Amino acid sequence: MIKINENFLKLQENYLFSDVNKRVEEYLSLNPNADLIKMGIGDVTRPIPKTVIEAIKTATDELGDSKTFRGYGPEQGYDFLRNSIVENEYKNLEIKADEIFVSDGAKCDTANIVELFDKDIKIAITDPVYPVYLDSNVMYGRTGEYNIETGKYDGVIYMQATEDNKFVPLPEELEEIPDLIYICSPNNPTGIAMNKSDLKKWVKFAKNNCSIILFDAAYEAFIETKDVPHSIYEIEGAKEVAIEFKSYSKTAGFTGLRCAYTVVPKELQVNLNKGKERSEEIVSLNKLWNRRSTTKFNGVSYIIQRGAEAIYSEEGRKEVEQNIRYYKENAIIIKEGLKKAGITAYGGADSPYIWMKTPNNKKSWDYFDILLNKYNIVGTPGVGFGPSGEGYFRLTAFGDREKTIEAMKRMSL
Numbered sequence: 109m110i111k112i113n114e115n116f117l118k119l120q121e122n123y124l125f126s127d128v129n130k131r132v133e134e135y136l137s138l139n140p141n142a143d144l145i146k147m148g149i150g151d152v153t154r155p156i157p158k159t160v161i162e163a164i165k166t167a168t169d170e171l172g173d174s175k176t177f178r179g180y181g182p183e184q185g186y187d188f189l190r191n192s193i194v195e196n197e198y199k200n201l202e203i204k205a206d207e208i209f210v211s212d213g214a215k216c217d218t219a220n221i222v223e224l225f226d227k228d229i230k231i232a233i234t235d236p237v238y239p240v241y242l243d244s245n246v247m248y249g250r251t252g253e254y255n256i257e258t259g260k261y262d263g264v265i266y267m268q269a270t271e272d273n274k275f276v277p278l279p280e281e282l283e284e285i286p287d288l289i290y291i292c293s294p295n296n297p298t299g300i301a302m303n304k305s306d307l308k309k310w311v312k313f314a315k316n317n318c319s320i321i322l323f324d325a326a327y328e329a330f331i332e333t334k335d336v337p338h339s340i341y342e343i344e345g346a347k348e349v350a351i352e353f354k355s356y357s358k359t360a361g362f363t364g365l366r367c368a369y370t371v372v373p374k375e376l377q378v379n380l381n382k383g384k385e386r387s388e389e390i391v392s393l394n395k396l397w398n399r400r401s402t403t404k405f406n407g408v409s410y411i412i413q414r415g416a417e418a419i420y421s422e423e424g425r426k427e428v429e430q431n432i433r434y435y436k437e438n439a440i441i442i443k444e445g446l447k448k449a450g451i452t453a454y455g456g457a458d459s460p461y462i463w464m465k466t467p468n469n470k471k472s473w474d475y476f477d478i479l480l481n482k483y484n485i486v487g488t489p490g491v492g493f494g495p496s497g498e499g500y501f502r503l504t505a506f507g508d509r510e511k512t513i514e515a516m517k518r519m520s521l
């Protein structure tokens with residue numbers, strides 16, 4: 109008799125953003141003429157850069173010609189893109205092309221990577237957290253049940269990111285040693301980035317404890333603060349302990365096109381022995397991820413990879429920079445608007461996300477309803493990212509400029 113993977117039954121009924129969408133749909137069915145401003149899911153609004161579109165068109169024409177047609181591509185990504193990534197993103201960091209795995213999204217990669225590790229390892233996530241890290245481990249069976257009282261899953265280490273630690277959890281706060289540590293910097297949802305000294309502590313901790321860091325750098329292009337690393341490999345020794353995820357979604361508008369990449373350095377090796385002593389019995393995670401990719405993935409389409417490559421042209425770079433500037437100006441408008449409205453808010457400086465405290469300590473979902481019903485603004489309730497997000501609310505700067513200004517006007521009334 110067929111049986112399901114019962115770990116799925118441990119999950120909350122809906123993925124956070126599906127939940128938000130569901131409530132918005134319900135509202136719209138009752139108020140079809142509502143002039144909604146969407147600042148919920150971090151989806152971009154600027155069009156794809158022209159240089160990228162041109163590259164995609166040219167690549168499409170190539171596929172329509174028998175002389176230049178291509179079928180299956182390399183599962184790990186075409187060399188032209190892997191080499192461009194190495195040259196442009198990892199200058200002086202000595203990352204090699206065969207350590208880059210091109211994929212259809214950082215969301216998918218951060219979720220799929222859980223397969224490489226034993227079921228019994230202990231994971232540490234921040235609280236609040238991008239829900240994919242947690243949900244994918246729940247599905248994999250690496251957690252216990254969901255505790256409705258605490259809003260947490262048993263068997264998971266939650267690292268609180270609150271005002272008290274300036275939203276940056278550090279290893280010294282841990283009560284237990286995790287095997288797999290999720291770090292997202294600049295952080296989704298708090299919008300706060302870790303500086304070099306924070307990351308050094310994490311790398312040292314991982315080295316000392318034979319742990320691995322999954323470093324999500326999807327928002328790296330938004331970093332402005334000098335002391336904030338753009339890649340974890342800027343930290344000495346990080347190649348031995350960290351996998352890095354990056355994405356074109358939020359920089360070049362690829363949320364619909366889909367293209368990202370994951371870096372798995374060859375130095376990243378795991379001891380097969382259960383103990384802490386290093387032995388000859390080591391296995392390369394690069395090899396495992398490659399093995400997994402070749403079996404389960406056929407690569408990102410040629411035309412999209414050509415589009416991604418075009419981002420690194422002179423013109424492409426300029427266009428992407430313009431997009432990022434546009435969103436960052438939105439972030440400033442939001443921060444200023446909230447300040448005027450007397451609302452405390454964080455983030456936005458190195459990130460497209462603004463993490464605001466709900467007025468009068470309202471519960472996150474109650475505030476969601478107020479914003480939706482009173483101001484026709486959609487945001488994301490902080491508690492959806494974890495119990496420490498209760499009383500917070502996330503707004504994104506990825507909207508259209510006029511709508512962002514209008515939203516702040518509405519909120520300051």
Ligand code: MLT
Binds near residue numbers: 357
């Ligand atoms: C978000 O709103 O948190 C993002 O859209 C998540 C994602 O990139 O999947």
